[in-house]
Amino acid sequence: MTAALIDGKAIAASVRAEVKTKVAELVARTGVRPGLTVVLVGEDPASRIYVRNKEKAADEAGFLSRMIELPTETEERELLKVVSRLNADPSVHGILVQLPLPKHIDSGKVIKAIDPAKDVDGLNPVNAGLLFAGDAGFIPCTPYGVMRMLDHEKIELKGKHAVVVGRSNLVGKPVAMLLLSRHATVTLCHSRTEDLSSVVRSGDVVIAAVGKARMIRGSWIKPGAVVIDVGINRDDQGKLCGDIAFDEAKEVAGAITPVPGGVGPMTIAMLLQNTYEAATRSLK
Ligand code: NDP
Numbered sequence: 001m002t003a004a005l006i007d008g009k010a011i012a013a014s015v016r017a018e019v020k021t022k023v024a025e026l027v028a029r030t031g032v033r034p035g036l037t038v039v040l041v042g043e044d045p046a047s048r049i050y051v052r053n054k055e056k057a058a059d060e061a062g063f064l065s066r067m068i069e070l071p072t073e074t075e076e077r078e079l080l081k082v083v084s085r086l087n088a089d090p091s092v093h094g095i096l097v098q099l100p101l102p103k104h105i106d107s108g109k110v111i112k113a114i115d116p117a118k119d120v121d122g123l124n125p126v127n128a129g130l131l132f133a134g135d136a137g138f139i140p141c142t143p144y145g146v147m148r149m150l151d152h153e154k155i156e157l158k159g160k161h162a163v164v165v166g167r168s169n170l171v172g173k174p175v176a177m178l179l180l181s182r183h184a185t186v187t188l189c190h191s192r193t194e195d196l197s198s199v200v201r202s203g204d205v206v207i208a209a210v211g212k213a214r215m216i217r218g219s220w221i222k223p224g225a226v227v228i229d230v231g232i233n234r235d236d237q238g239k240l241c242g243d244i245a246f247d248e249a250k251e252v253a254g255a256i257t258p259v260p261g262g263v264g265p266m267t268i269a270m271l272l273q274n275t276y277e278a279a280t281r282s283l284k
Pocket of ligand 1: 142166167168170171172189190191192193196209210211212230231232233263265267
């Protein structure tokens with residue numbers, strides 16, 4: 001293996017410890033304890049695990065952590081009422097509605113209903129617009145985590161070619177905007193990109209957010225490139241893996257994130273960071 005391993009678990013633990021210290025200071029100084037409420041609609045087992053992990057992490061960091069569980073058949077207007085109640089509750093600084101929502105609910109409408117000042121997932125169009133404009137809103141947790149990892153590893157971005165594979169609103173697009181704001185030259189790829197392997201091979205930094213097990217091969221990676229794998233997939237054997245063929249890519253890359261233990265743990269850590277920021281901003 002030639003690549004340095006970027007240990008997301010360790011970086012996330014340090015972010016969480018830092019947030020915990022800041023929360024204790026905030027409580028001591030102002031009496032305000034950051035509050036995070038996670039709303040889960042339905043029975044999706046993966047969502048349930050994610051939500052529990054978020055709740056646990058928030059508890060550990062000293063937040064006022066609450067979870068609202070609603071049945072699958074909850075009507076859209078009922079969910080909108082819950083959101084509006086949380087918007088009005090001063091003890092709630094961060095609201096996260098776990099996605100995906102059941103099909104009969106318009107998730108865009110629900111996300112739009114969250115007060116942008118409490119939108120710690122950073123998905124409300126106001127926060128997406130602020131990111132586009134280069135202003136300080138809330139950055140979606142996974143892209144924020146990717147940037148934090150790059151910073152932790154002191155990866156130079158200025159003038160470098162960053163190739164992002166995947167253009168979702170959740171990951172690809174915000175990551176591209178963040179890299180651009182740091183003066184990288186950014187190429188945003190998707191399912192219609194022609195000759196994807198050549199484009200990826202020109203990247204000094206490669207961010208994979210596709211959702212296809214080991215799609216990006218070692219031969220696509222420029223020697224010495226920094227490779228960040230956002231993908232979380234199951235292969236044919238049911239084994240957890242990323243979008244990058246890790247065993248191949250680690251022989252070529254300069255630095256690489258594993259799956260699991262890479263970007264995944266960063267997402268929750270940055271959710272805590274955003275909620276802490278929401279609480280401090282609410283005091284201004
Ligand atoms: P989406 O399904 O919303 O987007 C996938 C993107 O990949 C789309 O832009 C799509 O292109 C593109 N794509 C699909 N197939 C190809 C292909 N063959 N070649 C090039 N591009 C392709 O996924 P998300 O962005 O929500 O998630 C991506 C991955 O990241 C998933 O594995 C998900 O589980 C994981 N994830 C991990 C998180 C974490 O905490 N670590 C958090 C969020 C997601 P097009 O737009 O043209 O359809």
